[in-house]
Amino acid sequence: MNPRESDTLIIGGGIIGLSIAWRLARTGHRVIVLERGSAGGEASRMAAGMLAATAEVGYEEFDLYALCTDAVRRWPSFASELEEDSGISVDFRSQGTMVAARDPDAASALRRAFEFQQEHGFEVSWLTRAEALDREPFLSPRIAAAVYAADDHSVDNRAVTRALVAAIRALGGRVEEETEVTDVLMDTQGGDHRVHTAPGNADWSAGQIVLAAGAWSHDLAGLPEVARPPVRPVKGQILTLRMEAPFRLEHVVRGTRAYLVPRTNGRLVVGATSEEMGFNTELTAGGLWSVLDGAWELVPGILDLPVMETSVGLRPGSRDHQPIVGWSDVPGLFVATGHYRHGVVLSSSTADAAANVLLGGDMPAIMHPFSPTRFRVEA
Template structure:
């Protein structure tokens, strides 16, 4: 397994629990890259956008799996993962916001999503500290959140208890291929032999030596800047996940309020910028004025693994037997972890592509003449 984020850890846990010999190699600390940077939203409903209809069933199915996945993970690790199911609200402040909100609401309702339209007063009843000028809101009861950092910590423990081996601070520099089949992964000057290699390295998944170009997943880093402030856990400013114009706000049980996130095509530039932080703070303040008095506790950047169509790349790689891809999740890595783990582990064990991921294989990016 190449990659120790939530996707790699989840697949590794499933395979180890099934009796496989599993080694997970992580170039830094497990769960400390995109999986740590994320906000943990399980927002299959409010994030449904025009053009992404093929992705919606996968997101909804994984969202449905999360409660059982969380319960199983907590039982296996003895650690809480912070799953919360209060629902999510999207708010509009101005007339332009209102027009966008209504258009999105009508589109999402046509997809069969169970959304509720709220007046500004109704939104304020649910979240009293919202901007008094809130014009309207949409409530999505099935959307929620999980504490992604806690979930990754629990996966590290569950993996070890299932017999999996996690190697942190060990960079895989390439994949060894012999006669068209994986032989293992390259670690410095050595080779770690493997019958199957799962490439789950997120935004770094394309940086694997030894693979033919057609086998490399078309994944790029999509930078996001984020920050958090502290609230009084006994009297928090927010209880629901709230999407405002140009930001989202995610409250944790410990009083942390996450504010995110920018979307930037900047390669692996990890710098925080004044403009990015200013944009987040201004948008958050317009949605939730009380944030002005709260201390900033952390600021960070992360790299979403974006594919050409912003959908995940799941299943066997092209041209190399034994190489399996689980990458390109873009903004849905946390949401899609359960279904990715089940489907990829199932493929490794049985050699059959799960019908639920059949439309998300690497072959969709292959030239038509090569795929024919």
């Protein structure tokens, strides 16, 4: 067999493309992932790893809220199976999330979200200032109130992508890094589709192609215009601190301007900006200040912590900030991109749905609102 032939070729080795490849590889499906840089090296690396349907999604985004909830419920088994296949711990933490209101106005908005969550059966608790400080002593004594979301968890996103690569390879799939797609040639006559890559102008072929190239999905060379998803890069600046005794956070802590995500290894991820700056990846003083100032309002003690890392990622934002998942108008081309701020949490639902469809099954109803066809321009 030609080593560059497969049943499914996935363009993009971020958490979405890798998750789909892993689910396919578990069935014995021949799958190859082509990644222009390092697998998991773009937005997936710069994420914080929050699995937060309750705290992360605006309650006016009901379809996305439902999908994120479905994804969070899949994550315990998703993480367990991935650890089993890869032998790598992904640091799945189920301590829940605390959403803190810094002042009475923020508390009023938080109360409305809390009541919506209660109406829809989510496990949330309203906490007074004293109750919140009892759970997280390093919260600011100035906060007005907080909500505890028991069903919101977190995971080490970098460990997840490492585990996905290891699992895919262990199951017989392939992840080709430093392999940039330079042309896509879709066959409209029922034959295999072809992809050219650099370096070396290599030629790859597959019965179906998955476009999971994140912020680069729209600009991929060779894509038919009708198949280009309306995705753009949204810049995010983020930093990692090192927790040192006596400082400690047990839960993910969120506010209106920042979030703080503790890791078992003592790291504390603090983020993130959301900037319409094209493909600009420069760190800026203003961006980092904004993140730190928002986090300081919630947890003042962070200002004494050592900085371990600062970084920038480019999230794939769609025209309506919702994921784009499903068959395109070009036969054989499946799209899985546009996950914006929710790529890590939605990787579980996206992978399960995409793998089912790519293996000949139906798209789950919960995914229907996110079809690429919603952007179709009728003549």
